[in-house]
Amino acid sequence: MKPDLGRLLEGVAARIIAQAEELTALDSAIGDADHGLNMKRGFEAVLADKANILAKPLPEALKAIGMTLVMKVGGASGPLYGTLFLTLGKELPEDPTLADLARALTAAVEAIKARGKADFDNKTMLDVLGPVARHLGDGTATFASVRALAHQRAEATVPMKAIKGRASFLGERSIGHMDPGARSSELMITTLCDELEACA
């Protein structure tokens, strides 16, 4: 069974919306308590535009998702996740292989770094997305291993000191809390794995 973009999209959106309160609570500890609200707003707008998105070939659909996130999220995560989807749309062919996905996600991670002037270990979404991109290209990835890695990398942001984003205002006191963007990245990746595995 070929993976169905509609199902992937609904799955990810539903997961983010369902976990919005958790994401907001994480942001309340080390930020401005809006990451869940922002992501929910963004993915609700994506769902509202679903028919239009699904009418497009994959690359164009991904760009449309990215642009909706850019326009609707309202926080720093909007242009960053927007850049993720816009770059995937630019890099992926209509029928991508795992190798295509690894390459496109690597490009997206670089684009997010540039957009946010950030690097790995700054306690951001990059600390989940970067390792996952590398793992997708290392020839050993399984659904289970990708899920495990995403989870482990989100957890790994807990002891980090934030260098970028609002959490950096807390300096040392940002240590001991999971980064909300790392958690939302984990949620998206694990949900994609779940859905793809169900279609496999």
Added chain:
Amino acid sequence: MKPDLGRLLEGVAARIIAQAEELTALDSAIGDADHGLNMKRGFEAVLADKANILAKPLPEALKAIGMTLVMKVGGASGPLYGTLFLTLGKELPEDPTLADLARALTAAVEAIKARGKADFDNKTMLDVLGPVARHLGDGTATFASVRALAHQRAEATVPMKAIKGRASFLGERSIGHMDPGARSSELMITTLCDELEACA
């Protein structure tokens, strides 16, 4: 005839209020167009409190004027002119001589410098008040010479480049305009000379 504080106060207040538009126009060229409004508000409040002020001995009356300016002017000039009158009140005896006045005004100029972290030639009220204080103590002061000096020193701010206050935001472009606070200081001093001369 002994100088009458009520008359001095009314004279100065009337002059500032009458020239409020000119002061605002000067501030509009190199600031935020409110110096006349600020000074008018301050001196209207002083006039409203006149009975109370005049019931006090000179030092206390000066302090009351200073405090009213501090509370009502609403711009940087409020605490600066407030400090002027508060310091005069602290330094002057009930029946001051010219020497007392020279000494007290010198102290007030120092207090304004400290309050505004400013110095002479910064294109401020200090460029009128400082030279007048010095002249009062140099043994040659007449009503005419003090008036002439105040006028000349206000004019001398025209070619200065502002170093303090909002006019400093204009950098080189502050050159070519008279400082509004220098002009209001000139107005106060010349009016005092006029009134004192009329009582002499």
Added chain:
Amino acid sequence: MKDKVGIVIVSHSIDVARGTADMVRQMVGDTVPLAYCGGNPEGGLGTDVAKILKAIDEAWSDKGVAILVDLGGAETNSEMAVELLDAGRQGKVVICNAPIVEGAVMAATEASGGGSLEDVRRTAEELSPQ
């Protein structure tokens, strides 16, 4: 007025943006193209790429536009907005690395005096912490 660099104020708070614009207008009157925005697409604290694009358009000047932002998301969303402009406009917009309120007043004062986009940016950015 359109011969002066335009100023755009982008705050997380529409109140901060409006008040900053008031302070700018008090200093420079209407000699400078000026626009402001604040709030996320729902109106809460945050920023909104569509509103930023609209503000850039309102304050457009062929001499360029300087954007003043407050915290991280305002900067990231403004950068995104700039990238969504026509290629011809993109090179004429800068985001100042300066405090939003103090920087806007300084930048607008410089723009009002006829400064170039680079002058305006430098003036805002020279602001040592206040």
Added chain:
Amino acid sequence: MKDKVGIVIVSHSIDVARGTADMVRQMVGDTVPLAYCGGNPEGGLGTDVAKILKAIDEAWSDKGVAILVDLGGAETNSEMAVELLDAGRQGKVVICNAPIVEGAVMAATEASGGGSLEDVRRTAEELSPQ
């Protein structure tokens, strides 16, 4: 809450002051004593020593109060206000040499974490131009 340094925001514009306070509250909730004021005694753009004194009183904490100001007059009027406080309180109030919006968010975040008055001031003042 009164075991945290208090934050006072003094802008020429009541809108800037209110919006900055909203942004501060979003970061620190009500863990920090916070007050703001703006406008001259008539309500126009400017500052008002009486309102500043009231704000200091509202945000009072025995750990001290850090004041954030925008432009010149706000600073001069705040300094005047501090001198009008009881001698006992004067030594516990600092005026930060920092941008008003960015500085207030940073200062409040530090205060919320339990920082001393000196920590709070340093955090706000460390802000390189944004």
